[in-house]
Amino acid sequence: xxxxxxxxxxxxxxxxxxxxxxxxxxxxxxxxxxxxxxxxxxxxxxxxxxxxxxxxxxxxxxxxxxxxxxxxxxxxxxxxxxxxxxxxxxxxxxxxxxxxxxxxxxxxxxxxxxxxxxxxxxxxxxxxxxxxxxxxxxxxxxxxxxxxxxxxxxxxxxxxxxxxxxxxxxxxxxxxxxxxxxxxxxxxxxxxxxxxxxxxxxxxxxxxxxxxxxxxxxxxxxxxxxxxxxxxxxxxxxxxxxxxxxxxxxxxxxxxxxxxxxxxxxxxxxxxxxxxxxxxxxxxxxxxxxxxxxxxxxxxxxxxxxxxxxxxxxxxxxxxxxxxxxxxxxxxxxxxxxxxxxxxxxxxxxxxxxxxxxxxxxxxxxxxxxxxxxxxxxxxxxxxxxxxxxxxxxxxxxxxxxxxxxxxxxxxxxxxxxxxxxxxxxxxxxxxxxxxxxxxxxxxxxxxxxxxxxxxxxxxxxxxxxxxxxxxxxxxxx
Amino acid sequence: xxxxxxxxxxxxxxxxxxxxxxxxxxxxxxxxxxxxxxxxxxxxxxxxxxxxxxxxxxxxxxxxxxxxxxxxxxxxxxxxxxxxxxxxxxxxxxxxxxxxxxxxxxxxxxxxxxxxxxxxxxxxxxxxxxxxxxxxxxxxxxxxxxxxxxxxxxxxxxxxxxxxxxxxxxxxxxxxxxxxxxxxxxxxxxxxxxxxxxxxxxxxxxxxxxxxxxxxxxxxxxxxxxxxxxxxxxxxxxxxxxxxxxxxxxxxxxxxxxxxxxxxxxxxxxxxxxxxxxxx
Numbered sequence: 001x002x003x004x005x006x007x008x009x010x011x012x013x014x015x016x017x018x019x020x021x022x023x024x025x026x027x028x029x030x031x032x033x034x035x036x037x038x039x040x041x042x043x044x045x046x047x048x049x050x051x052x053x054x055x056x057x058x059x060x061x062x063x064x065x066x067x068x069x070x071x072x073x074x075x076x077x078x079x080x081x082x083x084x085x086x087x088x089x090x091x092x093x094x095x096x097x098x099x100x101x102x103x104x105x106x107x108x109x110x111x112x113x114x115x116x117x118x119x120x121x122x123x124x125x126x127x128x129x130x131x132x133x134x135x136x137x138x139x140x141x142x143x144x145x146x147x148x149x150x151x152x153x154x155x156x157x158x159x160x161x162x163x164x165x166x167x168x169x170x171x172x173x174x175x176x177x178x179x180x181x182x183x184x185x186x187x188x189x190x191x192x193x194x195x196x197x198x199x200x201x202x203x204x205x206x207x208x209x210x211x212x213x214x215x216x217x218x219x220x221x222x223x224x225x226x227x228x229x230x231x232x233x234x235x236x237x238x239x240x241x242x243x244x245x246x247x248x249x250x251x252x253x254x255x256x257x258x259x260x261x262x263x264x265x266x267x268x269x270x271x272x273x274x275x276x277x278x279x280x281x282x283x284x285x286x287x288x289x290x291x292x293x294x295x296x297x298x299x300x301x302x303x304x305x306x307x308x309x310x311x312x313x314x315x316x317x318x319x320x321x322x323x324x325x326x327x328x329x330x331x332x333x334x335x336x337x338x339x340x341x342x343x344x345x346x347x348x349x350x351x352x353x354x355x356x357x358x359x360x361x362x363x364x365x366x367x368x369x370x371x372x373x374x375x376x377x378x379x380x381x382x383x384x385x386x387x388x389x390x391x392x393x394x395x396x397x398x399x400x401x402x403x404x405x406x407x408x409x410x411x412x413x414x415x416x417x418x419x420x421x422x423x424x425x426x427x428x429x430x431x432x433x434x435x436x437x438x439x440x441x442x443x444x445x446x447x448x449x450x451x452x453x454x455x456x457x458x459x460x461x462x463x464x465x466x467x468x469x470x471x472x473x474x475x476x477x478x
Numbered sequence: 479x480x481x482x483x484x485x486x487x488x489x490x491x492x493x494x495x496x497x498x499x500x501x502x503x504x505x506x507x508x509x510x511x512x513x514x515x516x517x518x519x520x521x522x523x524x525x526x527x528x529x530x531x532x533x534x535x536x537x538x539x540x541x542x543x544x545x546x547x548x549x550x551x552x553x554x555x556x557x558x559x560x561x562x563x564x565x566x567x568x569x570x571x572x573x574x575x576x577x578x579x580x581x582x583x584x585x586x587x588x589x590x591x592x593x594x595x596x597x598x599x600x601x602x603x604x605x606x607x608x609x610x611x612x613x614x615x616x617x618x619x620x621x622x623x624x625x626x627x628x629x630x631x632x633x634x635x636x637x638x639x640x641x642x643x644x645x646x647x648x649x650x651x652x653x654x655x656x657x658x659x660x661x662x663x664x665x666x667x668x669x670x671x672x673x674x675x676x677x678x679x680x681x682x683x684x685x686x687x688x689x690x691x692x693x694x695x696x697x698x699x700x701x702x703x704x705x706x707x708x709x710x711x712x713x714x715x716x717x718x719x720x721x722x723x724x725x726x727x728x729x730x731x732x733x734x735x736x737x738x739x740x741x742x743x744x745x746x747x748x749x750x751x752x753x754x755x756x757x758x
Contacts, residue, residue: 067664067736169595170501182735253734320500322599326678377675421664421736424672472675474596 002092002109002281004225007126008119009284015104016111017128021138023098024218028138032057035069035257036094042215044087044256045073046415053143053206053213069255069263071422073211075412076429077183078165078249080193081176081231082268084224089277090256090264091221097259109281112225115200116154123149125204129219141217145205145383150459153199153386153407158191159234164244166190168372168431169476170320175234175241179248184415184422188374188429192234197227198409202386209383211412229283232274236287243272321372325452326474330377333387333468337457340473344450368439369478373454375408377471378428379417384410384466389432390455392441392448402440406432408456410468427471434475503594506606507583514580515720522716567625574621575614577709581723582617582698583610585730588671589694593687596676605676605687612691613698620699620706627710644755650708651748657704658741667735669697702726705744712751721747 010016030037039057047070048054060066074083092110099108115123125147129139158175166174167188177190189198200208200223207213214220234241244250250269258264271277275288282288325342332338373389387410390403408430419425441447454473462468499505590606597605635642657663674693676686699706705722712718725747729740 063661170591320497320595323595323597323678326596328677328679328682330675377673419665419669419672421668424668424670426671426673472677474678 001275002107002279003284004109004229004281005111005284007111007113007222008117008122010111016108017126017139019099019104019108020095020218021128022102022104023095024138026098026102027095031059033059033061035261036098036259038216041091041094042213043070045215046071046210046212048210048212048415051210051213053216067421069257071184071212072254074183075193075211076177076187076189077180078174078177078190078244079180079183079252079268080190081228082271083254085228085231085271085277086254086256086266088221088224088228089271090258093278094259110225111222112229112283113219113222114226115149116156116196123151123154125219139218141207141219143206144208144217146203149200149203153203154196156196156230158195159230159237161191162240164242168321168374168433172370173372173431173433176231182422188431192227192230194409194430195407198411199386199407201411202383202409205383209411210414212415229286232283232286232288321370321476321478323474324477326472331456331470331473333384333456333458333462333470335458335461337455340454340456342452342454342473342475344452368435370433371435371438372476373405373432373434374474374476375430375470376474377426378410378413378430378468379471380410380413380466380468381417382414382463382466384413384462384468386459387456388459390457391434391437392446392453393455394446403437405434405437413468503602503606504587504590507586507590507610511580511583514576517576518580518716518719567622570625571618571621574624575618577719578614578617578621581719581726582702584723584727585670585698586613586694587731589673589690592673593676593690597678597683601678601683605683608684608687609691609694612688613695616692616695616699620703624706624710627707631711640756644752647712647755648748648752650704650711651744651751654704654708655741655744655748658738658744664736666697666701670694670701672697708744
């Protein structure tokens, strides 16, 4: 069984990256019509002919093949994690076969880039991907905006999210994304997808900054191996962290190509345990083995019995929130900070004021009501910079970070803005869990129970050819 | 909501049901659809020629021009008068709307969820009503046009022989089948799941939900007009409506969005209609 290793812990003299670079160059020689070519593999995630990154990719497969196999990446969906696991598995198989054909080892495995480590340089792109900066280096990619990712954009708060599924409106936010049908984008991104996944994409920028070109950058695959690893890490943390058990999630079929090129079908059920995905793999330092479906169902049931309906609701992600405030007009972002105001209906409700008031639970202080800040119907052009969101900041108070609510990556915003065969064109949707922040803000002397000030600030100036409009900002609460 | 495990089982069931109804607000449109189907079914068995669709409205009838004259109150009063025509149009629209509610409302899960969870809990019913008002308005306008379709065909082909009648009945579904292979169809399909920002305070709450309903009505018509025209041309009856609804539901909720199976289904229906007309 293969072991996917930490790219920064490869032993001296290890040739994993060297063989990867050779395979990339070899795959780039193949025509785009070949399912094992570099271009075809990248296009399965996303393809956009007018992009300069896709120049020279013709001739292309038939329109029918493109509709069937290309632009299939799942975003803003509970399929985000399983689809990318399948995608990586077949890609790794194709790269592995290419390496063998080139005379390399038979046990090549895709390494992962753990940018969330606290070790020095962990957030820097592995040197082999940066230098030499020439097309002869299979791992180098022209046009990247940055080779290093700010610490804020690789935090792992997502691992603390318990339910796998959730959208922050009909349920708490979910680790893996909202329940959906085939979703190329549009729904709220899951917690892991939002951070660090989306952030790393946009922070690196260039081809990586857009789902329609991201697969062309060789670092994409190490990034996604890390996201795939974090799924296993999350499962291993236990405490009711379980995969969905609904048939719609387990049995939904996705099509790929294997190393021999014919179409193959996979479902989420096929990738629950990394040890049984194709020839199987594990991650360095991460015990393998996701709970089987029956185990997951039993775990959820035990949780329900042991901790009552309240926990049951969280595990089943069935808590419904209510919108308490929303903006009345769209907000157009610019290189300056954008201010938006939410008129609150009064003091936010807490559990004490709800049904629990009539139970003995009401006699003890309850935790704050869940508050989710939504950014809906986000449309735009290009690859805008990451924007940081602050609530109720006061000029020059010297403690701005205490007001930090989260960041918006806008990964794939241009594609989400136009209807196509895979999505409705209603724009993107991000949600930030601001429960703890709201709770702390309420203790500040300048807290205004009638109004919330949202400040959206770009991490760097916006290019002239980029734009972002947020259709609605809203606050949902229990 | 917070309940403890020692609450009695009835309360737990009630809470779970409440959760279900809250989480799946489309129960309202499905409920309305069921009522519409019940009305049609009732008409089928109890009011032949009255509430049952076949033989009822002018747009369902071959020789619609003739039936326009005879479609006043009790089939006799106000014959040929403006009031009689108005009554006929009103009755036709009523039937048309019942058909739209029965067939189209179950296809609205996503927009209904969007409206429901975009507005305050206390405004959910109002929001949904605003949306449905906009949605039905589009279909009502279309219904007026569709009422003229049989008249137009009647004028065009005159007295129909069996072959022409069979071809007309089958042609709509053949058209629907052909359109399944139209490349733009997939985009039309995804547009049926479009959403838009909805403001939560009146009066914008109402204008936005109505506007969204109009938009979705237009998107839905753009996607589903061919089977609906086919129903008109085939002098639709209860069972044909039911079959079309089943295909539309499968297309929307069960099949992959790139599936061509609905096209084959329309083709089979077209062949069946042709065969029945020709060979009984």
